[in-house]
Amino acid sequence: MMSPEALLLVAARFKVLAEPMRLQILQVLKSGEASVNELTEAVASTQPNVSKHLRVLQDEDLVARRQVGNNAFYRISDKTVFKLCDVVCGSLKNNFEEQAAIFA
């Protein structure tokens, strides 16, 4: 049984991942480091919005920042996020298959 304090931290981690835009950013970073500009284009959002999301991800130690001149490059710093996505994906897939089986 986990302590309430631990559950608070776990919930906070889930909260950071509970945003499609942030998941999209992480997906882009999966294929390597990217600048804010590159990310902004890749996820089709605005620069301030992407910067804000990156801040949230960094505060949770999911991404790391590297500054070069006037550019900021971000990269994944915690690969467990992909493990988490995989587990959720598997569960969703399973649910859909069960639903489908009802009509089989």
Added chain:
Amino acid sequence: MMSPEALLLVAARFKVLAEPMRLQILQVLKSGEASVNELTEAVASTQPNVSKHLRVLQDEDLVARRQVGNNAFYRISDKTVFKLCDVVCGSLKNNFEEQAAIFA
């Protein structure tokens, strides 16, 4: 690479788990089925609040409901939630250990 639609569903799943009270409820259910009253006592909340959280968990197919007379018994219906918690826990533990190592 996951599609934006898939990311939406994954984010929704994370959102349901991003609440300490819901994680607490799931933890209690880990040791077996429980009625709303039992859950309300176990998590030290109010009955309407617990009912609402249970609804959210049920809508996401994380718990299942069984009615007996005037009582409603809930149980885990998707064990992957514990896998998810374990992965997050491991990551958090790792982060803390890295922090600690700085002072070693």
Added chain:
DNA sequence: TAACAATATAACTATACAGTTATATTAGCA
């Protein structure tokens, strides 16, 4: 040095939702 480019941040708005209080619903019981 002046203009520009890249990023971060502040202020704002709209929306979502956790918790509360009150009430509806339904089943068992005297």
Added chain:
DNA sequence: TGCTAATATAACTGTATAGTTATATTGTTA
């Protein structure tokens, strides 16, 4: 049939936050 218990739901409030717009900051370049 009334009374009580268990659960669900509706209405409300306060808070958190995603996205936007405007601006600050800092480095590069002409």
